[in-house]
Amino acid sequence: MSDLSATEDFLSHYQLQHDPFAGRTPGFRFFTPKRKPVLAQLHHMAHFSEQVQVVVGPTGAGKTLLRQALVASCNKDNVQCIVTSGRDTVDASALTRFLCQALNVTDTQALRDRTEQLHATGLQLYLVVDDAHCLDSEAVQLLADLSQSGGRAAPRVFLFADDSIADLLATVDMPADRVWLQLVELAPFNLEETRDYLGQRLEAAGQGIELLDDEQIGQIHRQSGGWPGSINDVARQIMIDAIEPARPIASRRAKGAVLPLRSLVALVLVGIGVAIAWMMGGDEPEATRTVINLPDQVATVDVSGAEGPVLQMPSDDAANPLERILQDPDAEPATPAVVSANGQTVSASGTAAPNELPEPIAMPEQMPVEAPEVVAAPEPVAAPASQPQSQPQPQPESAAPTAPPTTASAPTAGGYHQAGWYRQRAASEYSLQLLGSRSRQAALDFMAAQSGVADLGYFETVHEGKPWFVVTQGAYAGRTQAQQGAAKLPESLRKLNPWPRSMSSIQQSLR
Known part of the structure; x- marks a missing residue:
């Protein structure tokens, strides 16, 4: 990775306004008792x-x-x-x-x-x-x-x-x-002067000395010999090295161009089902509707049986073209359709769509085709409580069970903390920052993957003029307790170098 990319990841991960260790920063003055x-x-x-x-x-x-x-x-x-x-x-x-x-x-x-x-x-x-x-x-x-x-x-x-x-x-x-x-x-800085120097540098960039633990500060002092110029170089490198395990994750989430494995499997299964139906001859069955979890937002389809039509919005470049090809390979680009509660397809103007396809024929039992799970959008429209839920279709014994669908706005057991929770905490408390991302969905997916970690939360702030979503864990009485909590996290999270962040700084940055 280039030095420029490393610097960008460094500033984004620690949410720094500028490089705190740039040489001869304008307006910076630091004088120890020796100076x-x-x-x-x-x-x-x-x-x-x-x-x-x-x-x-x-x-x-x-x-x-x-x-x-x-x-x-x-x-x-x-x-x-x-x-x-x-x-x-x-x-x-x-x-x-x-x-x-x-x-x-x-x-x-x-x-x-x-x-x-x-x-x-x-x-x-x-x-x-x-x-x-x-x-x-x-x-x-x-x-x-x-x-x-x-x-x-x-x-x-x-x-x-x-x-x-x-x-x-x-x-x-x-x-x-x-x-x-x-x-x-001139004499070099001692350990405490090195700590004060680092603290002033970080505060000038919008953060504080809590980004570095005692071991890192000691390492910076030893390697630099206490000379300010070397302190700048060593401190920047140590902080960049600390986020090396997290950098590939951030890069992958930033790209968002590769289909998830789940979507690729769904595509293969649907293709197999269409091929089998074609070889059997007779009337062409209606293809199973599939919503593929692509990086861009896909609207929720309400199949709960509620009265009234539910609008199904087309997605960009991938989901709708695939769906239209499965329904009619020679069809022209389709306009948004409305699926009513009884399953009838209605055009956007409210009239029934012509040339409805016949009912699907039964698939051979020896080769069942399982539709992948439907992944809801970040903010699905819930069905009214009074309406009965549709019964799931029985699955063949040989088919692997599918995981229940999850939604971004419905957190896992225990719930995820959000902005209101952070505002209510004492400013003197600390939390562990685990991840920062430009994507809300990336933050939610990250938390969903941490099934064994309790007390997770996320909040939205602004970084470099754009929305920034930060995932945290826990609420600790002080910085020392937060560092002890970080040592007890799973190894996969410890590799991300979680760092203690005061509630006061979080409250100030809440959007």
């Missing part, structure tokens, strides 16, 4: 010292985020910041041109004079360079000279780089007795 003192130290040293401040750390340590915070937290009335990247101004000449253009001067001497003029008016100049390890030695020498050129009026220089900048700093020519450099090393 806040570093920011305060940079401001302090810039106010009381003339040293070059060099912040070092590996890729993904959060240097760029710290640089953004430094610039954003400066008092614009007292500080003027010029920000560049070592990748854009590699050599001394390119760096000089950039600085002169920013201050509207012509050369390095004019740049120093301009710095003194700004200081006289109460403005301190900050030169901030990200990816400073990409500079050459002459560019680093230029910045060091500027920082030591004018006493208190000299520009303050901040370099953000990885550890390789140590070799460039060693080439700078400065008097041995002058302390011109201040090195600040």
Whole structure:
């Protein structure tokens, strides 16, 4: 599966508004107790010292985020910041041109004079360079000279780089007795800081830390070493890997193009019955009416004996063409028909249909043809309680018994929880999210298949502007109890990676 498909499944499964672990997310700010003192130290040293401040750390340590915070937290009335990247101004000449253009001067001497003029008016100049390890030695020498050129009026220089900048700093020519450099090393997050970081990332995408259990958080911390950039990569991969067993199921339900096995068997049986009737000769029997369970909605046919006609709507592409071929292979495309309670076929205008077929002849006992079960639509029209139910036709002893028909709106024993139940639960409780689908019928079929699992429910919400049906199990007092409940589910459900979800978040998302 492509990375794009994996990302789409990742966002859909966890119902995230965007990728929470995208690099350099606009507006995202996270400072642990280890980062806040570093920011305060940079401001302090810039106010009381003339040293070059060099912040070092590996890729993904959060240097760029710290640089953004430094610039954003400066008092614009007292500080003027010029920000560049070592990748854009590699050599001394390119760096000089950039600085002169920013201050509207012509050369390095004019740049120093301009710095003194700004200081006289109460403005301190900050030169901030990200990816400073990409500079050459002459560019680093230029910045060091500027920082030591004018006493208190000299520009303050901040370099953000990885550890390789140590070799460039060693080439700078400065008097041995002058302390011109201040090195600040960033430290990785500890386990609790990693947890807080993940929580803030997930909350910004519309969810929370409950998507990850303690074992997953510990695994993310160990594999990333506590560095923010690696935390993003490892966390995304772990959450994607957790839904791998569920992804094929979601893909199959999304396609909806393959006929179910039950429908294929029904098609074969009907074909055998027609062939036998043809070989027997005589009058052509009326084909058994069959409603095939296709992905699209098929209207219910009321055969309970109730008075009045019941409209049978044609389905798309599969059920009605098959039914018309079985009745009359040479017929033109048919219009919707009405089947009355006594079995007479009536046209849409209310008149009896011409050329009715003769009564069906008996089938040979040695080869009975069993019609597949009728699967009702999601919202069938129930017959009035006062009307008697039609008696089932006797089946040959050799025929396999068929399962009773089920309806989407009539849940199994115990019932399925729906929107009203979720609204009545305490917001502090948790439920286990098992499945999310674009199809209501897919959610109902999924629950019907879990005959041994109690306390199932589903609700409708909106995801990416479209209806989204979510299946849950249980109501637990807290997140820990929900995790314990997940461990007791059947193995087939544990493979779907059920995750605890608070009732408050469900209540907020109810449609």
